Amino acid sequence: MPPIPTGPDRHEWTRRALLQAGAASGAMASEFLPSMRDPSTVQTTSSEPAPAAITAPVTLRVNGEEHRLVLDTRTSLLDALREHLHLTGAKKGCDHGQCGACTVLLNGRRVNSCLTLAVMLAGDEIGTIEGLGTSGQLHPLQAAFIARDGFQCGYCTPGQICSAVGMLGELRENWPSHVTKDVADETIAATDPEIRERMSGNICRCSAYTNILAAIRDVMDGTER
Amino acid sequence: MRPFTIERAATAREAAASVAATPGARFIAGGTNLLDLMKLQIETPRHLVDISRLPLNRIEELRNGSLRIGALVSNSDLAADRRVRRRYPLLAQALLAGASPQLRNRATVGGNLLQRTRCFYFYDTSMPCNKRTPGAGCAAIGGYNRMHAILGASDSCVATHPSDMAVAMAALGASVETVTPEGMTRSVPIGELYRPPGSTPHIETTLAAGELITAVLLPSPPPGRQLYRKVRDRASYAFALVSAAVLLDVAGGEIGSARIALGGLAPKPWRSLVAEDAVLGRAPRDETFAAAANAAVQQAHGHGQVDFKIRLTRRLLAVSLAAASGLMRS
DSSP, X not given: OOOOXXXXXXXXXXXXXXXXXXXXXXXXXXXXXXXXXXXXXXXXXXXXXXXOOEEEEEEEEETTEEEEEEEETTOBHHHIIXXXXXXXXXXXXXXXSSSOTTXXXXXXXXXXXXXXXXXXXXXXXXXXXXXHOOSSSOOXXXXXHHHHTXXXXXXTHHHHHHHHHHHHHHHHTTOOOTTOSOTTOSSOOOOHXXXXXXXXXXXXXXOOHHHXXXXXXXXXXXXXX | OOOOEXXXXXSHHHHHHHHHHSTTEEEESSOTTHHHHHHTTSSOOSEEEEOTTSSOOOEEEOTTSOEEEETTOBXXXXXXXXXXXXXXXXXXXXXHTSSOHHXXXXXXHHHXXXXXXXXXXXXXXXXXXXXXXXXXXXXXXXXXXXXXXXXXXXXXXXXXXXXXXXXXXXXTTOEEEEEOTTSOEEEEEGGGXXXXXXXXXXXXXXXXXXXXXXXXXXXXXXXXXEEEEXXXXXXXXXXXXXXXXXXXXXXXXXXXXXXEEEESSSSSOEEOHHHHHHHTTSOSSHHHHHHHHHHHTTTOOOOSGGGHHXXXXXXXXXXXXXXXXXXXXX
């Protein structure tokens, strides 16, 4: 099988790679949190040297544009977008697929970019909030979030909007959800409980949920203000 | 995260051979569980074999009425499939009760079956865990264990298998198709896929090193009503405290066929043959369902905080059976 060419490349160190290597060795944790870690149970020791990064080339297609990159194989799609392509719309919340702030569109479907390896995405179409609209020409969901005050701090908003774009596509295809009464139904009514359930992968710590629902509702009903 | 090399597999057989031959190698497809664990250094592979582009993403109906589901079919594609929704609605319900839409878009069928436990102590590398570090001890026994197992656990480990999908598949009598590193194929009934934890909870399945799941085979469903019910701490996007997958057929005033599997309470999706036996041939009445629910947890025991699951399971199963029988509106 054709392997993706890889190899240690000490000249490609980035700030993130250094941070990751530091965290990987356990040095940062044991320096700053000595009382939190019981030495008898810690599995990684701080004396371990930082392992050399391994890089691989990948061409990412983001918002219709191709980018040739050489990335540490550990780089998530989220970090590739933010740190390498400087597309900082997708946000790092939990970095473990729990909050949805990093949601982007992968071949039209919403995914957690923090739990996706960038080097696996050659040939895929990646869509981010930057590709949905511009400040001069907002995407209808962006306009609706503003009109309905669908946020407070705004940190979760790019993920909420990318997620809502993906959700509208899933509804158009009549995918059922956990709250659908009969999953065998051919057409799914887009009720408020359906939208709430379908947006449950996006957490809003300011709890703007009511207004987020109203914004999405406006776009679905074609009644954007 | 530890550095790793990565290759894209050309065939399932080559992928299996590569993982078997490379020390510290793992398969990666959706990556939603593996990458999470790699970030925490609970999983530390040196090499990843990317199987995500293998042609294992089809759902096909076989001549004998079975459904073969490729191991790389996403959880969301499987839940949205019309054949699944019509013929195996409890599988669609189980899938839709798990994770979030974003995760389901990425997570695969094979990966879902092989995902690791969400035991807090397995996730906390500062605590002892026999699953993570064989012989280290178990912090959950005597610890904060309200999410843990009441059936099938051992003195070494009380972790649960977190999948909803697998519970539905256990009720449906699914089997798993694999390819070995030698290129042989075999079929494993889902009940034999998971090893009891015993004193080696770090060995979770009966698969050989490098053996790759290529598909799940669902036989034609038995007649009757199907349903999947899940009790959890939040209304959405949370792992099960307890779940029940039930298929029940009532004909001529008695229960002609029954399938019962339970989730969230054992180290594997827990098919309850004793509960099935307790309803077969009986009238669909509350007394029958209560007897089945009691039978299901007869061997159960708690570890303190998790004790409530015994009563919860009994009540969930009784009410699920009543709903599936038509005695009660679901």
